[in-house]
Structures are given as structure tokens and as C-alpha cells.
Amino acid sequence: MPPVSTLIRWLLFALLAAAVGGALLLALLTVDTALSVWQRLQALPAGFRYLYISLLSLAAVVIAGLGWRLLRRRRTRATPRAVEPVTRERIQQRAARLLELETAVPAVDDELTDLDARAASGELHVAVFGAINAGKSALIRALVPGADTASDVIGGTTQVVHHYRGTLPDGRELVLADVPGSQEDAGREALARAEVLRAHWVLYLCSGDLGRSEAAEVDWLRAFGKPVLLVLNQADRYSADETRRLLGRLAERSGCEVVAVSAGGEEEVEVETAAGIVVQRRPRPPHVKPLTGVLSRRLAAGAGAFEAARQHAVLKGLDQQLGEVETRRRSELAEAVVAKYTRRAVVGALAAVAPGSDLVIQGALGTGLVRELASLYETTVRQIDIDALIDRAGRTLRTTTAVVLAIAGNAAKAFPGLGTLGGGLAHAVAYGMIFDSLGKAVAQTLAEAGRLDGEAAAQAFADRLRQVPAPRVLGVLRDVVVETVRPSRDPKGPA
Known part of the structure; x- marks a missing residue:
């Protein structure tokens, strides 16, 4: 009985021969069909022959066009937000919304009162x-x-x-x-x-x-x-x-x-x-x-000839001031959201005591972070876009010092005593750095682009991880220490 390797080679040869033969047969049939159609066209009157050739050419062009549209790579374009006209009602609504958030706003009512008074004076x-x-x-x-x-x-x-x-x-x-x-x-x-x-x-x-x-x-x-x-x-x-x-x-x-x-x-x-x-x-x-x-x-x-332009300028100025206040307030709220998820990531990292735990972003936690930031910036996001962003972030982590730190922490957990404590802290700091960088990158992209731009967010995430300032590391480390010692300070905890 011939060896198995010989049988495999003969099988591959047979498959290759069948494929070549099939291709040759298909080519012969195509040529034969084309010649047969051409002969029949020659027997038709010239008008019918040209009409038939024109229809075939048109069908070929349509098929080629459809194929090109289906197969070409399309760049995702951002749908521009509709620009709302600057009106008195919009100014008042924005000011009321900011007041509900306990945010200091410009003296909108006083400005509108002065606007009306000057208009009435003529x-x-x-x-x-x-x-x-x-x-x-x-x-x-x-x-x-x-x-x-x-x-x-x-x-x-x-x-x-x-x-x-x-x-x-x-x-x-x-x-x-x-x-x-x-x-x-x-x-x-x-x-x-x-x-x-x-x-x-x-x-x-x-x-x-x-x-x-x-x-x-x-x-x-x-x-x-x-x-x-x-x-x-x-x-x-x-x-x-x-x-x-x-x-x-x-x-x-x-x-x-x-x-x-x-x-x-x-x-x-x-x-x-x-x-x-x-x-x-x-x-x-x-x-x-x-x-x-x-x-x-x-x-x-x-004055009447310039009054409409004057009122528009005043309202536009108020609108810009309120926009600046909204931007600052959203930035503050985004910082709070990022800090909240960073602490949750720290807690999750401290709880993951098994060596070799997942070092990439925790899916549910990362999704929640992105969704809450998108809601803050009044942007609708699809789950597929969030998944794509987290996948890009995971690939970025493989080349950063943060993931190396996390690996070292997980490896140290395998050792009892000091190694376990030190490894847990290192792992938690790494997770904190990851979520802090991801959250700030997503918030930056939403603020600048008005949408979730996955490529821009992933690039900002990578840039932040490569240049981690000492205050950020110390801040995350402080959260880690707080989460570590919190149970021992709980007066209601077990004796």
C-alpha cells in the first residue's frame, strides 16, 4: 500500500487536472457559443443586428457598474447636523436647560430686555x-x-x-x-x-x-x-x-x-x-x-434699517456664550463619567485574581462607557460601531506599556504574599490607565466631530496611552489604593 503522502499528492494532482480541464471546456463552450451567435447575427437584417449588439453592450455596462458599486470600498461620511437658526426661543431654551444642570449662565433675560428696550426707543x-x-x-x-x-x-x-x-x-x-x-x-x-x-x-x-x-x-x-x-x-x-x-x-x-x-x-x-x-x-x-x-x-x-441685523448679532453672541458654557459643562460631566468607569475598571481588575485574566477592555464596561459619553453629547451610536472601536482599542493595547504592566501584574499574582498584592495593584493601575485613556479619547472625538469616529477615537486612544503623564498614573494609583483599603475602613463590616 503506497504511503499516505503519495495518495495525497495524487489526489491533489487529480483535482488540479479536473480544474484545468473544466476551465478549458468552459472556454471552448464560450467561444463556440459566441461564434454561433455571431453567425446568426450575420443572417439578420443590419438594423436588428445593431440593435441586438447595442442591447448586449448596454447590459454589460450596467452589470459592470453594479459590480463596481457593490465591490468598491466606501468611506463612511458623517451626516452633518442641521444648523438650527438662532432665535430668541432657542436662546431661552438653552439657558433653561443649563440652569437645570445647576450651571451658571450669562444674564440672558437682562440682555433680551435691553434688546427690546433699544428697539422700542428707535x-x-x-x-x-x-x-x-x-x-x-x-x-x-x-x-x-x-x-x-x-x-x-x-x-x-x-x-x-x-x-x-x-x-x-x-x-x-x-x-x-x-x-x-x-x-x-x-x-x-x-x-x-x-x-x-x-x-x-x-x-x-x-x-x-x-x-x-x-x-x-x-x-x-x-x-x-x-x-x-x-x-x-x-x-x-x-x-x-x-x-x-x-x-x-x-x-x-x-x-x-x-x-x-x-x-x-x-x-x-x-x-x-x-x-x-x-x-x-x-x-x-x-x-x-x-x-x-x-x-x-x-x-x-x-435705526430701523439696521435693527434686524443688530438683533441677530446680539442673539448670535448669546448663542455662542451659551455654547461655550455647554462645552465646559459637558467636559466636566465627561470627566466624571470617565472617572466613574475608571473606578469600575479598577474594581474589576482587583477582583480578577486568576493569572492570565483578560487584558483587553472588558466588553460590557467599555460599551457602557462609550454609550454614556455618546448620550452626554447627544449622539446616536450603533452597537456595531462600539464593537469596532473596542476591537481597535484592543489591538492598540498589544503595543503599549499599559498592557505590559497588566501582564506583569497578572504574572505576579501567581506568587503568594507580596507578589499577589503587588501584581494586583499593577493590574488595577493598568486597567485604570486603559479606561481613563479610552474615555477621554472618545469624549474628545465626540466633542470635535459631533459623532463617534472610530478611527479618530482609536488614534487618540493610542496617543494618550503612549504619553501617560505622571499625574494621571498617580491619580489612578490613588483610586486603586482607595478601593483596596475601603473594606477595612467600613465600620459596618465584619469584625
């Missing part, structure tokens, strides 16, 4: 905005003679918002708002920006070419749809040619209409006296006629 509000020392208060004194505004060479003189009533050359009345200079401390800058959004028109003051921060502020104003007039102050320092070139650069860079003025103030001059030449300070007359002319022309339609 007054035209113009805010004078710009960097500190740009000459805002001096410009208001030039536009409203007799206005008592504070001005000093030290930046940040204007600490609060002041309103002054003025009259344009055509008799039109307006209310000018003198706001704190931008680029000051956060509180006064927020005060200035809020008042700017409440105004119908904005005069943005500068004393030269726009710096990066000033250009960003002009872009911020335009993003809110605010009508902006760029005012070049202290234009008397430049020659006519320099002023013309500077106005062109400002208009090109800002996309706004630009006007040159001199708000006045004081200037130093050298005066020859009997005692010699001395330096004296004298008033410098203002020159704001170009500005008043532009304002008369641009504001001729009255």
Missing part, C-alpha cells in the same frame, strides 16, 4: 471700538463737544461703557458708546465686545496699519454681520501721499470703507522765550468732518 447706537490708546475717547469728544470722557496716555482708561448723545450735521441724533479698549483683560474686553454687538453701527479706530490682532477683531465684527467703518485716527501725522497709500492698504486688508480723521488732543511744540527754547503742550484742533459726512450718508435710513 435710537441709533454707534459703538466706538478699537485697541487701547487708539483715541476713542478723544474722537467722542470731537463728535460730541462737551462730553466728559476720560483719556490718558496710560492704556485702559475706559473701564466701563459710557453712552453720549450727539447730533450729526444733518440734524440726525445718535448715541455713541465709548467702550474699553480691546486687548485688555478678559473681563473688560468681554464687556466691550458685548456692547459692540448691541450697536447698530461700529466705528473701528486705528492709528496706523492694522496689526494681526486688530485685523482679527475686524474679521470678528464682519462675521457677526456688523456694519463697520474703519477710522484712521491721527491722520495729521502723515503726508497726503502717505495717507492715501495707508487708506488703500487698510481698505484692502479689512474689506471695509475707511476714512481718515484727527481726533485732536494735545501736542508738544517748541516755543522761543527770553529764557530760551522751551517745550509746551497746546491743544490740537480735531478734524472729523470726513467722518461726520460718511455717517450722515450711511445712517440716513435710520
